[in-house]
Amino acid sequence: MYINDDPARLPPIAQLVVIGNGMAAMRTVEELLKHEGGKRYRITVFGAEPHVNYNRIMLSSVLAGDKQLDEIVLNPREWYEENGIRLITGDEVTAIDRDARTVTSANGICVPYDRLLIATGSKPLAPRIPGLELPGVCAFRDIADVDKMLAAARTHKHAVVIGGGLLGLEAAWGLRQRGMSVALVHLMPTLERQLDAAAGQLLQRDLDRRGIAFFTEGQTREIAGVDHAERVLLEDGREIPADLVVLAIGIRPRIELAVAAGLEINRGIVVGDDMRTSDPLIFAVGECVEHRGQVFGLVAPIWDQAKVCGARLAGDQAAIFASKALSTSLKITGVDVFSAGALMAADESDEEITLRDESSGVYKKIVLRDGRLVGVVLYGHVVDGQWYLKLMRDKEDVSALRERLVFGKAFAEAESGGAKEVDYEAMPDDTQICGCNGVCKGDIVKAIRTLKLTTLSEVRAHTKASASCGQCTGQVEQILAYAAGVDAKAAKKTVCDCTEADHDEVRAAIRAQQLRSMDAVRTALAWKKPEGCHKCRPALNYYLLCEWPGEYQDDASSRFVNERLHANIQKDGTYSVVPRMWGGLTTPAELHAIADVAEKFHIPTVKVTGGQRIDLLGVKKEDLPAVWSDLGQAGLVSGHAYAKGLRTVKTCVGKEWCRFGTQDSTGLGVKLEKMCWGSWTPHKVKFAVSGCPRNCAEASIKDLGVICIDAGYDLLVGGNGGVDVRVTDLLVRVSTEDEVLQYVGAFMQLYREEAHYMERSAPWIARVGIDYVRRRLVEDAGGREQLCQRFLYSQTFARVDPWHERASGAAAEAFQPLPELAGALA
């Protein structure tokens, strides 16, 4: 059959019906609307789900709490309205009549079409086992599934995920983040068919540390339970308690409608390079299609399909879909995985080159064939993923780089005379930056320049780069900085509006020009306001204090009230007082003193904090010195609960008492606290020491955590339990307490010297990379020792109890109101 898609030959207004309201469907419509020829269609969209079009890839992030549902909406209802699209949600198409050229929905809506687009996606595979019908069993495919999982996480404890692929791992991680105890059942001995065995083992080890229990080589026999899922039974007799069972063993194209319509079907709906099915009036895209024997589950090729399909519908008769080398990555915070192409050598003529650094958790493998890169697996260090992928796609001859290739782009190109930093000027325009959306460097630069974009969110809105999984966000930001150049001051994160300098430039100037006062800094860097503002003054004060310990005089007027008064201001203008309890230890005498103070000063609220201390809330400002004096007599000192400095060191009881304890975690916590208290840091710092991997002290969400093991201590850094929950990265495993102390001192100093003011350790490490921190602290033993020494030197001036000073009369007027003196003036 011949179809003439010349726009002039179709009726002036043609009907396009779209079955499916998912990512592939709406991307195709978006592509279509970009073309002049797209304007001739009246478009009707059927969606089986009740929602508008959303980013299904991000369901993992919603589950893990990194994103809200409304943040993953791709096209709001207004978009459909603005584009004149009739949207029918919550109603599934049940029949296609190819003779009459109509589709009919479950609710009986019948719509005629001139062109039909099938984008029915896929459905979860279910194992053939008893118990699937029980409440508490669900797939991980749509918003309804996520709602079920979140509801279960609120009220139940045990989750079992069946399937160790990308989806299963992300489901397990999300549920774990939501506080469930999670077991993952996987059929194979190692995880994730997109990884090789070595990377799979590393992944398993990392996730195991994050509290996911693995049942590999686990064949599920049955989901058991009376009115609700209760247990998962495996063939080998193992039993796992389960309030929630998530099936994530795979997906299968959803083709029933196409089968009933008599279209050519294999595993999926068969399409040609033009995205047409066996009926030339009917197109298909996405996970429901099969193209040249291949079905699709990743987003990048589906975007390519959408582009081709949109162009074809608009009358372009040249657009051709060809599938390319694909890459995958995993969306688990702190676990970086990337793979593409062949996972291992196919035969003896192929070469595998691997780099494996067990203690740093880094593994890289490249597969070479005839001097060309055909596969890559990256674990722990994935920034070069897109670079490898490009080498693969371009089939570039990499023989000259052979020995250096596995070390990554910077090393390979530096040695061969290339630039060390990413050079966006030299980067070809067709270098793909965003793998999900197929956006190249040239597209981004063009959009930034022609539309005068200055923020990441604008670039996302206009180009879609970094709008799906977000892994390329850093690169997009760098391109923004490169392309917007001097036009976009907003792209540069200056310290504040008083200056053009950023934090690093200020610190470099302080060091290089030996600047020793705030005025000197402001003069040297041409500050716009001679006195600065409430943003830059505390930053400069900190930078100078850090750079010139013992010399620079702290400026109280540049301190936020909490740090000036050494107490936390509350919303009613009263203050809270938190004495230090070293490692969470206290004594009856201290508790007596706290009780006496609370009664004597009528302190309304006494609360135990999350950091294992006691908070006295509602203290009047005038009473602060007297409260501190009484506390000080019992030996209690400031807990710095108000400071950008060391707050708490949370510990468990360790081997002193606990039958599982492997080391003296409490004692170590006290030592760390005694070493680090009183220090000023860019932002607050929290430590924890757990006596065994059960991690009762929650060390893996602290700025610095120690997990004791039989053989020594795992040092974890960069965790955070706040708004953006971030699990720590493993810095190093050491065997003695002395090593722990040295590493902690060095870590504190590196953070003090290099993080930006008001930057917690988690975003700092996210910014500079854990690899950088490892290089400075683990690989450079001399540098580590020097950092630690600088920290200890600085501490000789810092370990002073500010409460004692003030209880003894220092800065007394700061706590008292001004009296009226002479009364009336003559």
Next chain:
Amino acid sequence: MNAHDWKNIGPLESIPRSGSRRLCLRQAGRPIAVFRTRDDEVFALIDECPHKRGPLSEGIVSGKTVTCPLHNWGIALDSGEAVAPDEGRAGSIPLRVVDGNIHVYLPELAAEAIA
């Protein structure tokens, strides 16, 4: 203005430079803050941020602006107006410096000692 309504609250030096102190007197039940800039200018405002009544006397003083410690609103010391885009005003209180002493204008009826 009645001369009796000017209260001497002591020498300029009793206020820290780029800082502030609260008075032991109130006006109509509301606390008063006296500010001293880096250039030794002094201002008095009702010590309540127009946003959530945060104590402005505990804010960081830069130039002729104080930043409220609760939610970082900027308040102009000379007018009491919030810095845009925020909107609101903290009451401003007349003040003069005589022989190095600060006098604030507090009509007798309105002023009361802090309990």
